[in-house]
Amino acid sequence: MVTLALLACGALSFGLSLRLYLLAQRTLGAARTGSLFAFAPFVGAALAFAFGERDDVLLVAAAGALFGVAVYLHGTEAHHHHHRHEPLDHEHAHRHDDGHHTHAHDSPVTGEHSHPHRHDSTEHDHPHGADLHHRHPHP
Secondary structure, eight states: OOHHHHHHHHHHHHHHHHHHHHHHHHHEEEEEEHHHTTTHHHHHHHHHTTTTOTHHHHHHHHHHHHHHHHHHHHHHHHHEEEEEEEOOEEEEEOOSSSSSSSOSSSSSSSEEEEEEEOOOEEEOOOOOEEETTTOOOOO
């Protein structure tokens, strides 16, 4: 019984972490997800410190602080300018209240859903980061 409980716990944990990682990839992009994932060893170092490990504390703390600032800057980067979206056909989970998914459905749809859809060419101005819908050149 204990073995089954451990297997279930591991499968759930691994499955959930994989689902969250893939969601982060889609939402944040590969670079931001990678920087957050790379910060994990510093969380482990902080836990080790809490449990009494004291080797190279200043060096690890300084590196962690610098890395934390980098992750913060990377995660909060956004810019605001007039930009053009080229036409795009793709499929991914989306909502219709995000300003980029204005296509119609035969029957009303609310909340997040996924299906193949087309984005027509559009130009607009709003703050954004480098995500699935903002891959455009900067002059």
